[in-house]
Amino acid sequence: MRFSKLKETTFSAELECSCVLFGPVMSVVTVQLGQCGNQVGQELFDVLCSDALAGQRKTYSTASCERFFHQTAQGELEARAVLIDMEPKAINSSRTKALRGGRWRYGEDSHFSQKQGSGNNWANGFCIHGPHHKDAVEELVRREVERCDRLAGLMTMMSVAGGTGSGVGTYITQCLRDIYPSSFVLNHLTWPFGTGEVILQNYNSVLTLAHLYQLSDAIVVHENDTVHRICSRLLNIKPIAFTDINRVIAHQLGGVLQPALTPDSNGVYSLNPIGELVSALCCHPEYKLLSVSTIPQMPSSSVPYSSFSWTGLLKHLRQMLISNTKMEEGIDWHVRPPPASGRIRSAAGSSFNTSLANLLVLRGKDVYSAETGSFEDATIYTPWLSPAEAFSAWKSPTPFNKYEKSATLVSNSQALLGPLDDIVRKAWNMFASRAYIHQYDAFGISEENFLDSFTALEQVISSYRELQS
């Protein structure tokens, strides 16, 4: 669905003054699970809030605040979020950090924790803690949902490496699906460092992904390895703490989730961001893995002094997409889409990243002059969809998070195929030796369950490989 030329001409920079929001605002309720989910979530709300409140951008600010925050009688902003963990330290930390920032906070009672964690065991999270605390968690989510005029969708945030985010997160996703059958559920996942953060990370990842694939509408992934490289090479941060990593994730997610005008939104900020994202990118149940790239990214001290052209930004972003480089450094400019005729790909596979669908979100100055035609090139897509169906663009004239111009690409492509294959390969190697299986068995996950999950993911891997043919 193309952003129609008609809408472009009637639209102008005076939007801020003249725009009216029709109808009830739709809000997003976020469920943060485990240490990672709670840490990343806190950074996300921080970015959303500071971006929303920056400068004199009333309509944008109102739309963003309504979408992500509840305003108390005293005028304070409370995140529309529920914090879940099986042990208290991370939640306490996140709540304190929010309070100390002074601009927003979490609801007083919007959190749930226990005393003892899930021990990095998916089975413990999914089979024991999840069911045990289902009622308490559902109640908290329900309260948050009821505070919304209308629900745009639910977003969960968690890692796949540990026990709570992965196991409890998967179980709660199942519950949310049951309770809110007509709402969209977006899962945001953080994948661990490939060199090993948690020994059981590959088992936990396999079990999570296999189960979520049946439950989720869209799975947005950030990999620690990629984000760490962005911090090191683009942002020049030294040493890099998890806070830095989480801020990059928050910036990229914020670039997607903040208000924007979409092809369906009729000249105003879209009321249905999650629904539109899902329908733009996840039209096929076999393909739900979404990666995110943002350009530009640079040290915050450089931001005020930098100026870019949309042409340059989009040229780099497109090459990042097709060469599967996840940041604007070290891009391989030799990678080219194969010619439109004779789409025979070599058996060895090229380094070319084929997309199923792409969503480009452009924010900032002169956004309507940005030419996105290069993303509608049929050769970068699998042939099953027309480029018009495969590509969507959202725009917002409001600069995001201090960047005069920024572009975020959410992509349903082969970008995550390599990392996914690595996870499955390592998990399979470990499974072949039956190492640690007794730990999962003790909590109710058998070898059978593992085999089912492996089968499901081999299917996903195979599907993504086929995008090339």
Add this chain to the structure above:
Amino acid sequence: MTQSVVVQVGQCGNQVGCRFWDLALREYASVNKRGLYDEATSSFFRNVDTRKGATCSVGGQIQHLKARAVLVDMEEGVIGQILQGPLRELFDSAQLLTDVSGSGNNWATGHMTYGSVYRELIVDKLRKAAELCDCLQCFFLIHSLGGGTGSGLGTRVLGLLEEEFPGVSRIVTSMYPSAEDDVITSPYNSVLAMRELTEHADCVLPVENQSLIDIVQKIQAVAHGSKPELMVRRDGTVSSGQGGVHEVEKPFDAMNNIVANLLLNMTSSARFEGSLNVDLNEIAMNLVPFPRLHYLVPSLTPLYTLADVNAVPRRLDQMFSDAFSKDNQLIRADPKQSMYLACALMVRGNVHVSDLRRNIERLRPSLPFVSWNQEGWKTGLCSVPPVGHSHSLLALANNTCVKLNFMELKERFIKLYRKKAHLHHFLHVEGMDVGCFTEAASSLNSLIEEYDCLDATKARLTRDPPRLRIAA
């Protein structure tokens, strides 16, 4: 947050335990400046209202701290000294169990005789300690293997812990006798105890006396050395009790402080905040791939902090390298000649994820990991450094090198057993028979074999097992 109960058995167990409580108090005092009885403090201590004599819940001021501990010894000497020392207020008489005659360096006396006589009383004291916890997660058992009480009664207690509290983890710190140990029967006691450890512990932290001696000597060489730029902070060594309650250091204190620090560092990420927490239940979960292979080699670094603040700070990367040096290990065996099944890196203090990743990538090529766990790292970042250091690292390695220690033990056992030396002292004890010995030896043998099998895979070039194929 959860609580843990420390169970110290025997002379050595109680000496180490005593140092643990001293250093734990020192650590909490340095972190908790306002004297609040918080969740972290409550993991090892309960707070008693002195007027009402009742236990307080978390949140108020610290009034009277009591250790979550049970102290057992069949002689009165060590516990007697504790009760006369500055730590006496930490323990109620209900937490203590003593006798007078000792176990005569006889595992059977400890395990069978005293084990039967005191079974009910021990269970009672454990139960009371457990009931005072909101959510008990773990028992830490501290004992030595070479003697009679710690080894025999200690392992009997271990069995009771499993029986009576099946849902609570059992982490055992075991002092292994060195070859030069002067207790003649220590091989018997150790092998008999090992069978219990293999069957009933969730994980075991083996510690060798000789390693502790070596570390203490190394620190002393630097601390008393002539180079002024290497002046060591008095409270900044892994063997120091400086700043603790005890004024005068006793002979084995330095060695025992090292073990105390091991326990504090292992639990720090569960007690204190950090960007990557490690709860106690995550340790065994990640480090024990097969139930019986739960012997984790501890390494502590740095051993000391330089006093001169202008001195070039010991490079962070050096700390990571040292963690894999046999000089920092608490048992003597070269891990690089054997194979890593899994390894945990628990970092404290001013260290960030990039430091961790950089060092893992740097050191990984020189470390042999088993083929199915090539990325076998469990990592933790705790913001609170230990007293006297700006950062520290505890490595817990599930490495097949432990089998070398076990093989040495087995050799010493066979030497004695073949000649039936001192056997009658054991067989005379009611409940003991030759079967106990053969079963214990057999258990040790099969444990060694399990490690052998894994080591054998090192030489073999393993290809990845073929992946599942799905219908097209």
